Amino acid sequence: MAATAEVETRTDSSRERSAPQVELAVLGKRVPNRKAICDVPALAAEIEEVAGDLKDPTFRRGAILDLLKAALADATGEIRRRLEATNDGAACVRGRAWLMDQIIGVIATHAAEREFPATNPTTSERIAVTAVGGYGRGELAPQSDIDLLFLLPYKQTARCEQIVEYMLYLLWDLGLKVGHSTRSVAECIRQAHADITIRTAMLESRFLWGDDALYEEMREKFMADIASGSPLEFVEQKLQESDNRHRRMGDSRYVVEPNIKDGKGGLRDLHTLFWISKYVYRIEDVAELVPRGVLDLAEARRFAQAQKRLWTIRCHLHYLTGRPEERLTFDVQPVIAERLGYTDRAGAIAVERFMKHYYLTAKDVGDLTRIFCAAIEAEYKRRRRRFRLPKMFGEQRFGDFRVEGDRITLIDDDAFQRDPVNLIRLFHDSHFRDLMIHPHALRVITQNQTLINADLRRDPEANRLFLEILSSPKGPERILRRMSEARVLGKFVPDFGRVVAQMQFDMYHTYTVDEHTLVCLGVLHAIEQGELKEVAPIATDVVHKILSRRALYVALFLHDIAKGRGGNHSILGERVARRVCPRLGMTEEETDTVAWLIRWHLLMSDTAFKRDVHDPKTVEDFARIVQSPERLRLLLVMTVADIRGVGPHVWNGWKAQLLRDLYYATDEMLTGGTSPTKTGARVAAAKRKVAEQLAGWTEAEVEAHLALGYDPYWLGFDTETLVRHAWLVRRAQASDARLVVEHRLDPDREVTEVTVYAADHPGLFSRIAGAMSSVGANIVDARIVTLADGMAIDTFMIQDDKRQMFDRSDRLARLASAIERTLDGSLRLEEQLEKKGTLTTRRTRAMKVPPRVLIDQKASVTHTVIEVNAHDEPGVLHRMTRALARVGVQIHSATVSTYGERFVDVFYVKDVFGLKIDSARKLDEIRGALLDSLGVKPAEKTK
Template sequence: MHVIIWMLRVCFNHFNFDRINIPAINANEWKNILTDYNKIKVLRYFLNYKYGTNRISFDYQISIARKLGHQNRKSLSSVELFMKEFYGIASRISDFNELFIQYCHENLKNNKKSKSIKTKNLFLKDILDIFHKIGNRNKEFYIDLNTLSSIKSSIRKIKDQEFLSSDIQKSFIKLLTSKYNLSSILKKLKQLGLLKKLIPEFGEIEGQIQFDRFHSYSVDEHTFKVVRNMRQMFINKVDQTLKVECELIRRLPKIEILYLAGIFHDLGKGKGGDHSKIGIKIFKKFALRSKMNKSDSFLISWLIENHLFMSSVAQRMDVYDLKTVKNFTKTVDTVEKLDYLYLLTINDIRGTNEELWNSWKHNLLKQLYLSSRKILNKEIRIGDKSNINEKKNKLNTIFSVQNKKTKDILMQMPDIYFQKTSLRSLEKHFHLLKTLNASGVSILVEKNKDYLKLNLISKNMSGLFLRICNILNTLLLEVVDANINTSKDGKIAINTFLIKHRKLGNKLNNDDLKKITNRIKKAFNEEKLDILKIGKVSNPFSFKTHVEIHNDLQSNKTVVTIEALDTANLLSRIAKIFYENKIDVDSARITTLGERVEDNFYVFDRKTESNVSENKCARLQKVLLRL
């Protein structure tokens, strides 16, 4: 707004802000913009007076919401209501800024790229036809201000029921198949208020946020980002790491099915409750209005209901275990469902939070997708060890007879280790085993695109997981994922940790990697295991810790699932509890979701080397709930 005020003074010699004659903004809209501007000024003054900042951080949002008189409602908390109002104000000012810049271009340079439509009585079909023409024209998206003014004026005169007619709803679906400018078209439909006329429930999620670090955007902005990600993937304007997905998305029988799933998957959040189930009800109303065929309607409803399923399995379960994949395919029972769900999942995550998407998460999802596809196509079956045997045979071929002792140690590892470890990593582990030093540890730290990979091979020992967690915590390294594998004879542990620095992320040089390696080796040379006094760290968010423990009869291990607020030392605290209760970790899956974590551990009783007894599980759960 400051820039606009300056431009009005300098470029237009305009000092009275009560009214500016911009065609696409009527008197009432201008009044609302001034009101929004005054609210922003009051909010900024309060932030500076109370906290000495212009930033509405998580730490201040709750107190500001209370100060402004917002009360909790059934579907939204007071802070979410406050931020919804703020996002609405910011969005309207942003839209006005866009129109004002266009106004400057058209008036100062007489820059008009298309013929104006000046009638104030456009039919709804005519309005949508304008967007259809733009969508099928390989030119930059542009609608002049006079035409925008005509569209807005006409929309106000059209009855709500007309927007919900079958022909208009079908026209909207057809719009999603536009060859060009789809993202810009959807954005303009929202700015004009057309989108919430076509899909009334969309208006309920405009500006809606969730008070967490997991969701970076309001629900409506997230929805646009998801569809935009899909569109960019379809026209091959994405990173080369998504090459497979680009090919897959162009082979979909109906791209509009994916776009509709992207538009509707979170619309249920405006109602409160299970947004997936509510989203299905919202979509079914749309499907009836548009007279969509039953097969398309069923598929989109299924995608909305299960849009979190694939990411949940990839993050919580071992996607290299064929039993996990088999269970997954019981729900995702056709290749068509799998293709659509995979593409929806990837673009949903990419549109939620830029820090959430990384090559590690991509690899997990791709592994689950490829394995599921093979099972659905009956290319592999449960219990098939051909892949494991192939890797073992290649290792035997690569390494000579002189390395028999090292090979024998490696062959002591369980099948699941070979199943989830690439041949390249197996070769690295082979060399690390050869250099296992007197202290009983061999380390390799690799730098990948999004994270560091710590390969740590050591003699198995009591409290190994706690020792590693303490070391990493001291080095300000947080664990993204952990694969812990113990040899069948219990003598050797081959551990792979995906880690990143809490402050520097992945911006570490080779000297940093050497220092990390040396510090870990030095810590392992210390015979005594330090049981650090680890306290809780304050967190502006609230989340009730949830712990589930059950015995897995097939693996003879106990599965511990922990959902809790993320803190810098959480993993060390969990490891300390395991150690003190004489429980060893067999494998772990660490998942960070904004301000909270979902950690899954396969553990066993140190004394019996089997699953944990029911009484001990109950005691363990009580202790873990105090995290």
């Protein structure tokens, strides 16, 4: 049994000499100035001295533990200091692996020679300590587990069990997270046959200490019995494993809070490529793939750079959080960006620049994956689905392309040099012929990127082919994503290239700008195909009435093209469209339509979610900009696609209802229907519909009820709601109740409607809002009505903290109780809200949203409209409405919209006399009170 003062990783020197010199963090690479990390001989000598002096096992163990703790603390600090000084994550994980090698070696030597010595150990008492998993690769992140395999020749013996137990307890007492297994050689081989995870771990195994002949026996049997079979089975399983993992993680490398280990384009994908290389090519170093022709030198360097960058981010993440955190959440992104030296630049803050480089790294990983798959296919000519080899004899050719099975590739590697338009034509033919693109063709594209220049961008044929792709009836999302990943799309449309991998540092957007654009195009195609009929019925209906279909697809492709340029991206995007559309071959009319859509692509959502869609002035102002039914249809479909393309949980039934109401009201006005300005006729019609449904009421009772509501009340609700209110008022009056709280679940809009009937008084809305917040309800819309008899009917649409219906019976009971106790004064609302405020997450606090109060006197004829933008947190609506009540403002209606960490609340208000607020002094007082409620300091209000 070999006892070494310092554990060395063995390498094949001849293989190292033959491999190209590529800066790769690979197994066996030496750690510089190791003595500064840990003086291993000195540590071993100290332990030996303690072992000789202390005869009591308990005292001896305690003293040794103290020595190891001190050495470990010093070494860990040195490794961290090196990372912070150099930002070299590769050196960090190598250094930690080397350190653990030494700690384990010293402990094992002491256990075998001092604690459980054997003068003449038997063959069955042989033991080898082996590193497996990531640790076996020689990589160990700061918070990663140390995975060990204790290898035995046969079954466990008493002495081996004592050694293993001593080592594990000492490692655990050092605070290390150790995963372990104890197996014989035969058990290792048997379990590797049955379990792909164990097989992978053994593939990466590395000898640490003990009987190296035993370890070599296991390796030889593994290679002979396991790896000598079909390596393609292993490849298939590992790639399928990757696919499954990607689906669990959202199947996109462009999410705004990526998992740097298991996400698409993360470290695990690089590990998978290494496993495949090691299994198929029997290599220990990625650089060895270059002479084999699997990678060229530039690709090997990209592998190394991607790996080093991901390691660096992961190490910083582990140190920053103090746990094995793998997600780059919003709260840590700015900190890591700063540690990596990023600074703000024009049009992009430091964290967005950092994340853009992360996404480009993830894209490199995707490119390398395709290259690996192509190389493996070329070597083994597999006839399996994943690699899609020919299904029939013969070869189909067209132009400079040919078909292998169901994949398009090149006749020869000079196809793009002969005709650069082939760089676009390849994707066009792939899409319309339903062919996958061969990885080799993608590799040749990468080698000919310089051909995508100004001449190609001006070429009429190239632009015609691209426009056909973009407006394809088959849906362009998939093929455009392939063009983007091949770096063709960003070069052919340089304005799109500027937003590739560009993140938006907020909690509203789920994807980067380019990924959001492609997702939106997929949503638009799904609308056309009727796949979203249940959730977006109006858009599904009107999309087939649109006459400017091509313009719609181009507008959606370009709608966020100007983000990150330091100005209003809608206005800047309009300018881009007027430049790009003629180049693509679009007519003047189409160009004008595209430009208009981009300029106003946020108009419909802003109007529906921030204004009272039942206010005639809202519809008039909106219709004045839209002007035509065709533009209204285009804007509706584009708005639905844009919102659903933000993320899976942004769209809901409530937003659909608001857009639907605005669409119908505007369409009625634009097509010559009933004008929204004819209020009297509309009120009379609404009252008549309600009266018709009040069965069992006398004429006098109907008239008395209809007299309670003012005109806006009858126009602000649909007939069904108005009838429910009538019955609620009747029941309350019959029982002389001064407070009634009712709720109704609305699955279509994914909200719970809560109606509160109570005596009106200043601050009523504020207190109800506070009560709702105290039990975890989020108000997504509210409408306040005061009846002629002084009673109020306040209607709230609420959701839970996951933006779903607030529908649990116990929570609804607590909600009703909280409202009742708040209004009678028995609930200490401020105390409850203060507790809720502590629940704000670190991720949310990381987002900076400067508070802003806008007062609009033009949006409504009868009301002053106040818009507040600020950071969302529990109780904020209560604080704002309480501030309004204190300065004598009556709230007529409130619309609440939440965009991740930011909210936009819009209040339609009047003064205490029921009039629109005209006084400049009063408006300043209102603005100041709201800013106070948002925690803005006096000095900041004047900035």
